[in-house]
Amino acid sequence: MIEKTQVIHNKLGLHARAAAKLSHLANMFTADIFLIYNEDKVNAKSLLGILTLAASVGNEIILQASGGDEQEALAAISDLFNRKFDEES
Amino acid sequence: MIRIKGKAVSPGIVMGRALLYNFEKEVIQAENIGEKSVEKEIWRLENAVKKSQAQLKKINRDLQKIMGKDAAFIIETQYLLLKDSHLLDEIRGIIQNKLVKAEWAIKEVEKKYLKIFHTIPDLSFKAKSNDISDVLTRLIANLKKSSPATSAPQPGQVILVADDISPSEAATMMSNKRLLGLVLNKGGETSHTVILARTLGIPAILDTVNATDSIFNGDTLALDSVSGEVIVQPTPEVAAEISLKIEKFRLYKEQLKKLSQLPELTLDQHQFHLHANIELPFESEIVQSYGAQGIGLFRTEFLYLDSKMSISEEEQYLIYKKIAQNIFPHPLVIRTYDLGRDKSDPAAPRHEENPSLGMMAVRLFLKDREPFKIQIKAIMRANASGNIRILFPMITEIEEIHAIREIMAEAKKELQGAGTYPGKDVRVGIMLEIPAAVRLIRHLGDIVDFFSVGSNDLIQYLLAVDRNNSDVSYLFSPYHPAFIHILKEIRSEVDRIGKEVTICGEMAGQPVPALMLLGLGFTNFSMNALAIAEIKRVFTRIHYARLRKIVSQLDSFGSRTEIKTFFKKSLLELYPDLLDSQRPL
Numbered sequence: 225m226i227e228k229t230q231v232i233h234n235k236l237g238l239h240a241r242a243a244a245k246l247s248h249l250a251n252m253f254t255a256d257i258f259l260i261y262n263e264d265k266v267n268a269k270s271l272l273g274i275l276t277l278a279a280s281v282g283n284e285i286i287l288q289a290s291g292g293d294e295q296e297a298l299a300a301i302s303d304l305f306n307r308k309f310d311e312e313s
Numbered sequence: 314m315i316r317i318k319g320k321a322v323s324p325g326i327v328m329g330r331a332l333l334y335n336f337e338k339e340v341i342q343a344e345n346i347g348e349k350s351v352e353k354e355i356w357r358l359e360n361a362v363k364k365s366q367a368q369l370k371k372i373n374r375d376l377q378k379i380m381g382k383d384a385a386f387i388i389e390t391q392y393l394l395l396k397d398s399h400l401l402d403e404i405r406g407i408i409q410n411k412l413v414k415a416e417w418a419i420k421e422v423e424k425k426y427l428k429i430f431h432t433i434p435d436l437s438f439k440a441k442s443n444d445i446s447d448v449l450t451r452l453i454a455n456l457k458k459s460s461p462a463t464s465a466p467q468p469g470q471v472i473l474v475a476d477d478i479s480p481s482e483a484a485t486m487m488s489n490k491r492l493l494g495l496v497l498n499k500g501g502e503t504s505h506t507v508i509l510a511r512t513l514g515i516p517a518i519l520d521t522v523n524a525t526d527s528i529f530n531g532d533t534l535a536l537d538s539v540s541g542e543v544i545v546q547p548t549p550e551v552a553a554e555i556s557l558k559i560e561k562f563r564l565y566k567e568q569l570k571k572l573s574q575l576p577e578l579t580l581d582q583h584q585f586h587l588h589a590n591i592e593l594p595f596e597s598e599i600v601q602s603y604g605a606q607g608i609g610l611f612r613t614e615f616l617y618l619d620s621k622m623s624i625s626e627e628e629q630y631l632i633y634k635k636i637a638q639n640i641f642p643h644p645l646v647i648r649t650y651d652l653g654r655d656k657s658d659p660a661a662p663r664h665e666e667n668p669s670l671g672m673m674a675v676r677l678f679l680k681d682r683e684p685f686k687i688q689i690k691a692i693m694r695a696n697a698s699g700n701i702r703i704l705f706p707m708i709t710e711i712e713e714i715h716a717i718r719e720i721m722a723e724a725k726k727e728l729q730g731a732g733t734y735p736g737k738d739v740r741v742g743i744m745l746e747i748p749a750a751v752r753l754i755r756h757l758g759d760i761v762d763f764f765s766v767g768s769n770d771l772i773q774y775l776l777a778v779d780r781n782n783s784d785v786s787y788l789f790s791p792y793h794p795a796f797i798h799i800l801k802e803i804r805s806e807v808d809r810i811g812k813e814v815t816i817c818g819e820m821a822g823q824p825v826p827a828l829m830l831l832g833l834g835f836t837n838f839s840m841n842a843l844a845i846a847e848i849k850r851v852f853t854r855i856h857y858a859r860l861r862k863i864v865s866q867l868d869s870f871g872s873r874t875e876i877k878t879f880f881k882k883s884l885l886e887l888y889p890d891l892l893d894s895q896r897p898l
Contacts, residue, residue, distance in 0.1 A: 235683050236623040240390050247397065270399030272445070276429045311625045 225290035228298050234308035237280035240271075242309040247271040249304055255291030257301065268301065314548050317521050317528075319496070321541035322507045324843060325516030326559045328552065329493040331532040331545075332471035333525060334478065341416045341453070354408045358401070358415045361455035366395055368451065372484050388481060391448040416453050423449045447479040472496060472534045476525055478506060487513055494536040496524050496543050511843075518543055569846035573604030575853055583857035585831065587849060588644075588839040590817060594632050597639040600842045604849055607643035609839020610704070610765070610817045611636065613688065617650050629691035637698045644700050646742065646765070646815075646839075647692050649685065651706040653677045669779075674707035679716050690724040697735040704765055708743040708750050714760055717741075745814075746770035751803055758810035765839075766803060768818025772796055791826045792873040792880070797833070804834045815839050824851045824892060829880060831857065832864030851891060859887055 234242060250257045250268040257268035259277060261284075266273035268287075279285055289297045346354060373388045394400060400422070407418035426445050470493045473486060477499040483506040486492050495510055495517040510517040516538035518524075528534065528545055535544040535555040539562065544551060577585050588609030589600035594616075597608060616624050616632065637645045653673035665671040678685035692703050705717055721741070728734035740762040745751055748771065754764065772789055773780060775796055780789035790796075807814045815837035820826040822844030828851060830838070840848065863883040870876045884891055 239623050240393075241623050244390075244393050267399055271393055271397040272400050272426065276426065311623060 225288065226294050226298060227289075228287045228302060230285055230287050230302055230305050232279055232281050232283050232285065233305060234311050235281050236311065237283070238274055238277055240275065242311065243271050243274040245309055246274055246301065246304060249300060250297070253289075253291075253293045253297035253300075255289045255294040255297045257297055258288040260286040260288060314551060315527050315545040317496075317518075317524050317543040317545065319518035319521035319524070319541055319543065321516075321518055321538040323495075323510040323515060323517040324539050325494070325514060326535075326537045326539060326555065326562050327472065327494045327516055328533065328535045328547075328555055328559070329470055329472045331474050331496075331528050331530060331534045333528065333530045334473050334475040334482075341420050343417050344414045346412050346414055348412065351409055351412065354415045354418075355405055357456050358404060358408070358418075358452075361415070361452050362395060362401060364455040365448070365451050366392070368455075368485075369395065369448075369481070372481055376484050388484070390444045391451075391481060394445065394448050395452075415456055419449050419453055447481055450479075451481065472536055474524055474528045474534075483509055487515060494518075494534075494538070496521060496528070496534070496536065498522055498524055569850075572846045572849050572853075573602070575849065577606065577849070577852075579831075579852060579855055579857040579860075581856045581858055583836075585836045585838070585852055587845050587852075588646075588815070588817075588837070589842040589845065590839050591636075591842070594636055596842070597636040597645075601640070601643075603842040604845045605643075605842055608636070608640050608645045609815050609837070611645060611647045613648060613650055614652055617652065617684070617688075624687075626687045626691045626694070629688060630694050633692055633695035633701065634697065637695060637701050641698050641700055644702055646702045646704050648704040648706055648744070648765075649688055649692075650674070650678060669773075675705055675713055675717070676707065676709075679713065682720065686720055686724055689721055690728060693721070693724055693739055694728055694733050694735065696737050696739050699737045702740040702742055702763065704742040704744060706744045706767070707746055707770075708753075709747050710749070711753055711756060714743065714757065718760060744770075745803060746774065748775045748799060751799055751806065754803070754806035755809055758812070761812070763812055764803070764807055764814040766800075766814060766816045766818065768816060768820040771799070771818070775799060790873045790877075791820050791829070792876040794867075794871055794873070794876065797829075797867055797876070800830070800833050800835075813837065822848060824848060825877075825881060825884070827851070828855065828860060828884065829864060829867075831855075832860035834861070854891055855884075855888060863887075 232238065236242065238246070247269055258265050259268050259274065259279075261277045261279050264277055265288075266277060268274065277285070287298055287301055289295075291297075369388055369392045373392070376388065404415070404418045404422050407413065407421050408415060411418070411421075413421075423446060430445070470491055472494040473492055474496045475498070477497055478486070486495075487509045492515055495506070495515060497506075497517075497519045498521055499519065507517065507519070509515075516536055518536060518538050518541060521543065524543060528543075532545055533547065533552075535547045535552065537544070537555070537558065539558075544555070547555060577587060579585070586606055587604065588607040589596075589603065589605035590610040590612070591597060591600060591608055592612050592615055597611075600608065616629065633645075633647060651674045653671070653676075654669050672680070689703070692701060695701060705714075708714060718741075725734060725738075741760070742763040742765055743750065743757075743761055744765050744767050745754075746767040768791065769780070772778070772791060772793070776788055776790075776793060778785050778788040780786045803814060814835065816830055816835050817839040819840075820830065821838040822840030824847060827838060827848050831852060838848065863880065866883075867876050867880065870879060881892075
């Protein structure tokens with residue numbers, strides 16, 4: 225299992241569209257992927273789960289992955305965060 | 314016979330039978346099942362999911378036919394939620410572990426998420442609870458054997474009566490031909506329901522508070538959404554009256570259509586221009602059929618709020634470009650986000666004692682610049698057709714315009730850097746809503762290209778009156794001498810620097826006040842598309858020179874009642890039948 229701390233850079237945080245992009249990406253990997261924010265831990269493959277975090281810009285969340293492609297999964301997801309979900313050009 | 318009052322949001326008159334929708338919400342019991350039935354319940358659930366997905370897809374397709382790509386705003390999140398396998402796993406888990414029917418398991422999950430979402434202080438996340446309830450309710454409805462999503466019977470055309478309806482329900486009901494009219498207990502003026510009703514010409518009365526208490530299934534209803542009234546079980550005499558009104562309204566609409574083809578000239582050949590205010594992109598496809606020669610005000614708040622404040626430059630660029638093409642060669646005026654004055658508005662800073670004197674519109678976005686700059690860039694980038702203008706609301710002082718100009722210069726540089734600047738500068742305008750801004754006009758010759766008067770706000774800030782406060786709304790009058798004075802000042806100040814000005818408040822769409830504005834020398838008006846034909850009718854029947862003469866005498870009165878009486882009386886002396894249109898008002 226690997227973990228990484230990730231800062232949310234996009235202005236609007238994990239709102240519906242960003243959450244949809246994130247869960248879509250997570251579903252492409254076989255590893256189990258979780259997001260941990262405050263006391264909550266949710267499955268990154270669940271849109272609804274991500275929405276319940278209501279994480280906003282500037283917040284730090286922990287990305288956690290375990291399974292065969294955990295490295296690639298975390299790298300790809302972290303990249304999506306850093307690209308600000310391609311929302312801000 | 315009972316008469317119920319409400320807010321008329323989409324004009325028209327119809328008579329038909331009432332269909333109470335969803336009024337008695339089904340009570341779902343915690344019904345235990347045996348272990349053997351688990352498999353069957355899961356099978357029912359999976360079937361319901363498939364059905365629901367197919368329905369949402371169909372709604373989306375039907376909506377796209379009417380509304381174009383914007384339909385996605387309404388259905389997208391719900392569709393995505395249904396595709397979320399974790400949501401379904403959770404429901405499955407409850408069926409298996411608690412040995413309950415699928416209906417109950419769905420309710421449990423709904424309860425859980427509604428609770429979570431209600432504790433989130435951020436309103437844009439709270440809005441999600443509607444989508445979740447909507448989609449799970451659909452799922453439960455689809456668990457029943459042969460039922461379509463709407464459990465109510467659909468015997469031909471009906472007037473729908475409901476407490477409130479969800480976005481997907483509104484879309485389903487309205488995109489087929491069953492709906493004659495709509496009556497709701499609740500319903501906000503800006504909801505999707507209202508926009509759909511207006512676009513499709515379905516008469517609607519909202520905010521009746523308790524229509525569902527007084528109306529029974531199958532009752533005959535006369536729905537008059539010109540005057541904002543529903544008549545339940547009308548007597549034969551009243552029904553005959555209504556039939557007459559329906560015929561009158563039909564004639565009126567025909568007449569309006571003819572009017573929309575006429576040139577924009579008064580009897581003495583004085584040119585005027587009538588433009589439309591729009592709120593959603595798809596409206597740009599229909600406003601020309603109402604006679605609009607351009608879009609004088611595109612309110613963009615919807616884009617921002619409906620996307621949960623996440624709309625990208627690219628998405629906005631595509632929307633603006635398409636509208637500009639739809640209305641070409643006529644102008645499109647895009648007003649930047651005018652947010653923050655409403656308490657329910659998620660962009661509003663919380664805990665402001667006096668929101669209408671606080672952080673709003675340009676004030677808000679000069680502080681929080683990122684979304685503002687994204688919008689400005691998208692607007693500038695979309696101007697390949699050259700007919701786009703940008704309009705900034707709530708300007709108080711010249712420093713704000715300097716700051717905006719700075720952001721625009723940065724935006725231009727960035728677009729040029731990215732190779733996406735179309736090479737045509739957008740023309741820049743400001744709203745005259747805060748009285749203080751009027752005194753700036755003479756200093757703005759070099760940095761502002763046009764002006765737009767928001768008459769509602771200008772009256773509100775000039776007279777210190779909230780027109781939504783029923784105790785003081787009588788003071789809200791376009792005939793107050795101070796307001797007429799400021800209008801004259803605007804006209805002469807704008808002329809002094811040789812620029813253009815448009816009136817785009819509600820006043821522009823009301824015949825008598827609009828005639829006064831014309832007499833004051835204003836020639837550009839932007840209004841709700843539905844009002845254009847009526848304004849055109851009165852404008853094409855008068856002589857500008859005579860109107861000017863009447864208006865020039867208004868100065869001798871100090872009271873709004875005197876001004877109103879004198880103006881109307883003088884008009885009718887010259888044109889006795891000017892104001893009795895076919896309007897069934």
